[in-house]
Each structure stands twice: as C-alpha cells, then as structure tokens.
C-alpha cells in the first residue's frame with residue numbers, strides 16, 4: 001500500500017529512537033528511512049504514497065518545541081499519511097507497571113499536521129522507561145526490560161494495524177487531562193523549560209571532553225573555560241546528563257531553591273518594596289503577564305550569571321555537587337542504543 005515509510009525521531013536518551021525502529025521493523029518489502037529531528041533539519045524527500053511516522057518524548061504533558069518546529073519545516077502534506085507515537089514516562093513500582101501521561105503530546109502534533117495537509121492514520125502514546133533523571137533515579141535494568149518489552153509489543157500492534165490499511169487512535173482520557181492541564185504545559189514551554197536548563201551544572205569531575213556539547217540535538221551547550229554552559233534553547237531532553245561519561249552533570253536542590261525564591265514575588269517585593277508588588281499584581285491581564293514574564297527572564301539571567309561565576313570557585317562547585325541529589329541517581333540510557341545511532 002505504501003511506497004516508502006519515513007520515520008522521524010526526536011530523542012534525548014534513545015526511547016523514541018527505539019519506538020521508531022520497532023515500527024520500521026514491522027515493515028516488510030517496503031523501503032524505509034529513518035531521520036533524527038535536530039535543530040539542523042535532515043535532507044529527505046517525501047514522495048507519493050509515503051507514510052510518515054513521528055516518535056518523540058512527552059515533555060510537560062505536551063510535545064517539545066523542537067517537534068512543533070519540525071512540523072512547520074515539513075513540506076505541505078497533500079494527504080500524506082502520518083502516525084504519531086509520542087513516548088511517555090512508564091514506571092514500575094513493586095512489580096506494578098504505571099503509565100505516563102502524554103496529555104496533548106500526540107493530538108497537538110496531529111492537529112498541526114492536519115492543518116499542514118497531512119492525513120492522521122494513528123495516534124498512540126508508548127510507555128517507555130522514564131528518563132527524567134534530574135528528578136528521579138534511573139530505573140533498574142529489570143524494570144527497563146519489562147517496560148520496554150510492553151512498549152515494543154504495543155508499537156508492533158500499531159504498526160501492523162496501520163500497515164494493513166486501518167487507523168489506530170488512542171489516548172482520549174490523557175488528551176482531556178492534557179487540555180485541563182494546558183496552562184501547566186504552556187508555563188512549562190515558556191518558563192519552566194528556561195529554568196530547567198539552567199539548573200544543570202558540571203561538577204569538578206567534568207574533564208572538559210565536550211561530549212555533551214557534541215551530542216546536544218539543540219546545540220544548546222557552549223563551552224566556557226572548558227566547562228559546559230547551558231543556554232536558553234535547551235529542550236531538557238536529558239541527553240547531556242545521562243550520557244556524560246564522568247557523570248559530572250548535576251542538579252542541586254540549592255539552585256532549585258535559589259531559582260524558586262528569585263522567581264517568586266518575595267524577591268521583587270523585597271527589592272522594590274510596594275512598587276514591585278503593584279507592578280507584578282495590579283495591571284490587568286496581558287500587561288501583568290508581560291511584566292511577570294520579563295521579570296522571570298531577567299531574574300533567571302541574573303541568577304545564571306551569578307551561578308556561572310560562583311561555580312568557578314572549586315569549593316563552591318564541590319559543595320553544590322556534594323549536596324546534589326542527582327549525584328546518587330543512576331542515569332538512564334535506552335539499552336541497545338549507541339550514541340552514534342541517535343546523536344551523530
């Protein structure tokens with residue numbers, strides 16, 4: 001039925017790459033191509049009767065910016081069929097598998113593709129081992145194995161359904177929850193993401209190997225004085241943190257506290273007295289939002305500048321790293337996936 005299947009994957013730690021590959025593994029006698037979604041677009045051609053498959057992580061109950069950008073970079077759809085397979089944070093506690101929550105991750109991209117003239121043949125989230133090791137320890141090998149095996153079975157089922165000419169839509173409850181939580185997703189995309197990247201820092205065990213900079217799909221890491229520095233374009237894909245050979249990239253609760261404090265009202269009120277409070281709370285709607293957003297951007301930049309300079313003092317870096325929870329966390333990389341496969 002299809003003349004070619006083109007799979008696109010955006011990934012931090014390999015889950016979405018595996019999902020794209022599992023789909024392609026179900027394809028028989030049809031040409032397949034696989035491309036990574038990166039800041040610099042790949043060179044590909046979409047022809048007659050092609051099927052496009054998209055796999056990418058869920059971030060903040062929605063799709064990452066990079067995926068949305070990718071959709072707008074595609075040529076017009078002219079009815080080309082597409083399947084969307086966002087991956088989400090599967091976990092397993094005491095032998096019980098718990099699903100992640102993709103919210104609008106699948107159907108938002110489906111809508112964008114629809115508006116660009118594509119025909120959506122499938123939308124389904126796939127539970128894969130959660131990779132957010134800035135907030136939790138990496139899953140055990142056994143849990144990773146069980147969750148991945150279920151993921152593979154699901155992707156194979158979806159692939160067989162779509163390749164036999166049928167459609168596959170799931171995730172309506174997560175979609176409703178995602179719409180109810182849209183405010184959180186929006187705040188994640190425009191604020192939390194900026195702050196999250198700025199929570200990373202390289203501890204003294206960093207040897208300046210530059211791997212993190214090389215593999216970053218958003219080209220968000222700059223090396224300053226032989227140490228990585230995270231810019232605002234980071235998509236929190238977690239590749240740098242999980243693949244650093246020295247396990248040097250950490251997140252410290254002290255920096256989390258510092259950011260939370262500076263981003264909240266007390267600081268403005270403390271610095272500017274009543275004027276700060278009036279500025280932040282009194283103007284109506286959009287003006288209030290603009291003032292708060294500007295304040296957030298300026299204060300994040302200021303805290304980052306301070307942290308950047310303070311972290312050059314080795315004992316301070318050692319203290320922050322010593323107090324960081326992530327120092328004790330296992331990292332996560334999708335098993336069987338090499339760095340070369342996903343971050344060329």
Ligand SMILES: Cc1cc2nc3c(=O)[nH]c(=O)nc-3n(C[C@H](O)[C@H](O)[C@H](O)COP(=O)(O)O)c2cc1C
Nearest residue numbers: 012013014015016058060061088089100101130131
């Ligand atoms: C910053 C961040 C936010 C995340 N938000 C969600 C979420 O809202 N819902 C969810 O189910 N999983 C969430 N996850 C988990 C990932 O979507 C999941 O582990 C995914 O499979 C990672 O895929 P990758 O290895 O291809 O990057 C989040 C992960 C990160 C790093």
Ligand code: SF4
Nearest residue numbers: 206207209210212244
């Ligand atoms: S990958 Fe790790 S060791 Fe290498 S430069 Fe980055 S933080 Fe430092």
Ligand code: SF4
Nearest residue numbers: 216234235237238240
């Ligand atoms: S800086 Fe790290 S977490 Fe951010 S996009 Fe690059 S590799 Fe991913």
